[in-house]
Amino acid sequence: MTQPQNKSWQISKPALHSRQGIVASQSRVAAQVGADIMAQGGNAVDAAIATSFALGAAEPWMSGMGGGGFMIVRLAGEKTAKVIEFGMKSPIGLEVEDYPIVGGKADDLFPWPSVLEDRNVMGAKAVAIPGQVAGMGLAHQTFATMDWADLIAPAIGLAQSGLPVDWYAQLIIGGSAKDLAPFPASARTFLDEGGFPKASGWTALGETRCNLDRLADSLGVVAQGGPRAFYEGPLAQSIIDDLTAAGGRHS
Template identity: 60%
Template structure:
């Protein structure tokens, strides 16, 4: 067995993060400040969707490299007492006028998430040619129109305020900015916002109290326009015209007609009848169908298995290997392991649940921050295979295939949960195992989030948490190529999950124990 261990770090340190428990509503997010925004909306009488909208915009300010108005995603919603759930699809799409000649193959393999054939100048990875039509604002607008109860402007007000304060640069933010400093230097507004005058990452002092911030005033003005003008301002108003002007000046083929034509949609969630309850998932072009296929493979294997042991982890690995092999062959998604996405969940005091995953795709997306609006744009074009005649080949006016997998589940004893993760192709294995811990082994959130997992997401290797007992690691190593690795703050060797749950009248919230910013909040 291969054991990967970062020798500079303590081998005896243990980390625990308690779940939040309350009879009031709970929000769990990758940033505690954004979760607190949602909790305040709940306290003021908003429902779970109101809170989710507020979190969606707030987290795009405090964690801007993961998501924001320049990105897209999926929301799963279940109202108390409903037998089903709905999905709001606000995924990204390629522009109608996309010109394939702008993406000539240059030999070799791409430099970022996907091992596609490389494109000249990485045009599908960074810069304006990599930008797909964003859906986040439209998705939140549709959620508000259909389920919201609080005024739209009120829900954006916290994000406007946070942008006015500027982005606080602590050690974790500094680390993430430093990882892409070379690409940020290519785009003036990105450099101006995230780097100092010398082109280095903005940084706080090593030993002194400091309050180093990135100026987000352009984003503040943009959010204020969306708050005042409504969500269509981003697609048809003066703001839309500003966005298109900046994109086209940088070389994008996105037009005003493209933005005006973009619409989010509501579709029924896929319903999976689990042996211990029900799971509601996102439909095509997400990891939802792959989750379902993995569960189908596990169902027979789990018959009569009542404890979490070596046989269970071997079956997790078997099912994930098979399901991902089918996905890669049929859906054309061969994403690598550095996808930068965010996930958050809300449960209100009435039991309404929302599970949201949204993304810019790569960390900092295209790395292009628009000069006038301060919107950091996605690089969703990279989701497509640039080689023609392949599954998921790049084409005009085409929806993007993603690995997002937000779910809502209900166990046979009435325990309900909303769950999802970030982490590119690591998302679905994390969601599958945590939901299995809850559904098959009766765990609550705190126990499920502290239980070690494996990652099998399309390669030839099982990455196993080195906190697993030796007998389980040995059983995995006998069947597969197994690498034992720790759960760390950076990099994430496994997906980064968050969840809320409802157990009778008690609500719970939990986030990845190694996430330094992730937290759950209540009131």
């Protein structure tokens, strides 16, 4: 019987105990940001806001200002929970005719009908209006206790340091390299000069990082200008210009 060349890893995580609260996140780095916020006197919503922005730098393939979601908050002493919905919205200029269905199932996370050129999955026409910044802004206005800029500051620091290309980042970037390559800004950030995924040396003597300075700059604008600075003003216009140039219908 042929023996496998590589055996599966056996990975376990220790249980954590706390009297003051716990921050849970797929990214340990982002969770630590939230825990630090609570240690500084912030409440759970302060920690959630800080963690949400930090995730954009710690795992840019899944989270960040370009996303959306829900926040469920149940305050101490109250019997019911409150929900902040900050899902994405379609651009006001969207044209249904841009998305002709060609039959079959999409080769994507969701098995919806296949659209011509995967326009609903890839490229500018697939980009909705993000709700994350607005949602965090409403959460801050309603429930938070700390200064808005202070909650974004850790994310700015992570972005300025760049994304370490560890084994997991290599796996994610390598699996998405074909999709990243057609877009110059994405290719510059996550791929090397030859178009291959960035990778740290196998000897681990050096560490490769993806440059996230532009994300740091954008976070800085939102930190100083407030949530609306993401949707109005120079930052918003620069995003719209890029999307329009790539075929989007954003305005």
